Amino acid sequence: MRTFNDYESTAMLDLSEYERARLMERFTEITGGFAMLDAFDTSEVEPLVSVLDFHNVLRDDKAKKLISRDELLKNAPEQHDGYVQVPAAID
Numbered sequence: 001m002r003t004f005n006d007y008e009s010t011a012m013l014d015l016s017e018y019e020r021a022r023l024m025e026r027f028t029e030i031t032g033g034f035a036m037l038d039a040f041d042t043s044e045v046e047p048l049v050s051v052l053d054f055h056n057v058l059r060d061d062k063a064k065k066l067i068s069r070d071e072l073l074k075n076a077p078e079q080h081d082g083y084v085q086v087p088a089a090i091d
Contacts, residue, residue, distance in 0.1 A: 015023065069082060078085040 073079045073082065073084065076084040
Protein backbone atom coordinates (compact mmCIF):
# COMPACT_ATOMS: atom_id res chain seq x y z
CA MET A 1 0.00 0.00 0.00
CA ARG A 2 1.32 3.42 -0.92
CA THR A 3 1.80 5.99 1.81
CA PHE A 4 1.33 9.73 1.75
CA ASN A 5 5.10 10.16 1.44
CA ASP A 6 5.03 8.17 -1.82
CA TYR A 7 2.47 10.57 -3.27
CA GLU A 8 4.27 13.62 -1.92
CA SER A 9 7.50 12.68 -3.68
CA THR A 10 5.62 11.88 -6.89
CA ALA A 11 3.94 15.30 -6.84
CA MET A 12 7.19 17.00 -5.75
CA LEU A 13 5.44 18.93 -2.97
CA ASP A 14 7.42 21.17 -0.67
CA LEU A 15 5.55 20.93 2.64
CA SER A 16 6.35 22.10 6.14
CA GLU A 17 6.31 19.50 8.92
CA TYR A 18 2.95 20.86 10.14
CA GLU A 19 1.41 20.62 6.64
CA ARG A 20 2.84 17.13 6.22
CA ALA A 21 1.34 15.98 9.55
CA ARG A 22 -2.12 17.48 8.77
CA LEU A 23 -2.20 15.98 5.29
CA MET A 24 -1.06 12.63 6.65
CA GLU A 25 -3.99 12.67 9.10
CA ARG A 26 -6.49 13.48 6.34
CA PHE A 27 -4.96 10.95 3.96
CA THR A 28 -5.19 8.26 6.64
CA GLU A 29 -8.87 9.12 7.29
CA ILE A 30 -9.70 8.96 3.58
CA THR A 31 -7.89 5.70 2.89
CA GLY A 32 -9.42 4.24 6.07
CA GLY A 33 -12.86 5.03 4.69
CA PHE A 34 -12.07 3.16 1.49
CA ALA A 35 -10.70 0.23 3.49
CA MET A 36 -14.02 0.08 5.38
CA LEU A 37 -15.91 -0.05 2.05
CA ASP A 38 -13.64 -2.85 0.81
CA ALA A 39 -14.94 -5.02 3.66
CA PHE A 40 -18.36 -5.31 1.97
CA ASP A 41 -18.98 -8.19 -0.43
CA THR A 42 -20.37 -6.66 -3.61
CA SER A 43 -19.75 -9.62 -5.90
CA GLU A 44 -23.48 -10.23 -6.41
CA VAL A 45 -24.51 -6.57 -6.72
CA GLU A 46 -25.49 -5.41 -10.19
CA PRO A 47 -23.68 -2.25 -11.34
CA LEU A 48 -25.99 0.72 -11.76
CA VAL A 49 -25.91 4.18 -13.25
CA SER A 50 -28.46 5.75 -10.93
CA VAL A 51 -30.14 4.82 -7.68
CA LEU A 52 -33.39 6.23 -9.04
CA ASP A 53 -35.80 3.93 -10.86
CA PHE A 54 -36.37 6.14 -13.90
CA HIS A 55 -36.62 4.75 -17.40
CA ASN A 56 -36.42 7.26 -20.24
CA VAL A 57 -38.39 10.13 -18.77
CA LEU A 58 -37.86 12.20 -21.90
CA ARG A 59 -40.65 12.88 -24.35
CA ASP A 60 -40.60 11.34 -27.81
CA ASP A 61 -38.54 13.32 -30.29
CA LYS A 62 -41.02 14.24 -32.99
CA ALA A 63 -40.25 16.75 -35.73
CA LYS A 64 -42.80 19.53 -36.18
CA LYS A 65 -42.83 22.37 -38.61
CA LEU A 66 -43.05 25.47 -36.45
CA ILE A 67 -42.50 28.22 -39.02
CA SER A 68 -42.36 28.18 -42.79
CA ARG A 69 -39.22 29.10 -44.68
CA ASP A 70 -40.93 32.15 -46.19
CA GLU A 71 -41.98 33.42 -42.75
CA LEU A 72 -38.45 32.93 -41.45
CA LEU A 73 -36.76 34.64 -44.39
CA LYS A 74 -39.22 37.53 -44.11
CA ASN A 75 -37.42 38.48 -40.84
CA ALA A 76 -33.87 38.05 -42.19
CA PRO A 77 -32.00 41.28 -42.97
CA GLU A 78 -30.50 39.68 -46.12
CA GLN A 79 -31.28 36.50 -48.01
CA HIS A 80 -30.05 34.70 -51.12
CA ASP A 81 -31.63 31.70 -52.90
CA GLY A 82 -33.86 30.83 -49.94
CA TYR A 83 -31.14 31.08 -47.28
CA VAL A 84 -30.25 33.72 -44.70
CA GLN A 85 -27.18 35.58 -45.94
CA VAL A 86 -24.58 36.67 -43.39
CA PRO A 87 -21.21 38.40 -43.77
CA ALA A 88 -18.25 36.13 -44.47
CA ALA A 89 -16.42 35.08 -41.28
CA ILE A 90 -13.19 34.14 -43.07
CA ASP A 91 -11.56 36.13 -45.85
